[in-house]
Amino acid sequence: MYLSDLKIGQKAIVLQSPISLPVKLYEMGCMPGEEIELNFSAPFYGPMCFRVQGTSISMRRELAELVPITDPHSKVSNDV
Numbered sequence: 001m002y003l004s005d006l007k008i009g010q011k012a013i014v015l016q017s018p019i020s021l022p023v024k025l026y027e028m029g030c031m032p033g034e035e036i037e038l039n040f041s042a043p044f045y046g047p048m049c050f051r052v053q054g055t056s057i058s059m060r061r062e063l064a065e066l067v068p069i070t071d072p073h074s075k076v077s078n079d080v
Contacts, residue, residue: 003050003064006038012069014052021066029053035072 006012016032029052030036039056040049049058 003067015068
């Protein structure tokens, strides 16, 4: 499952990505183990707005399709 799969109001935990993601994501707080929530999704494949570490961040849907996530209620191992 990826960030782009979230529905508005749904929360998830960011997982370690098997590919190299832009450093900008980490600078914005989108790091493995962090809880993230989808606040808004623009229509017509537009950008998405997430809440992470108390801050709203937005990203293109194409980038959100690269960030793996898991259900916040599932147990995440320390190998994240």
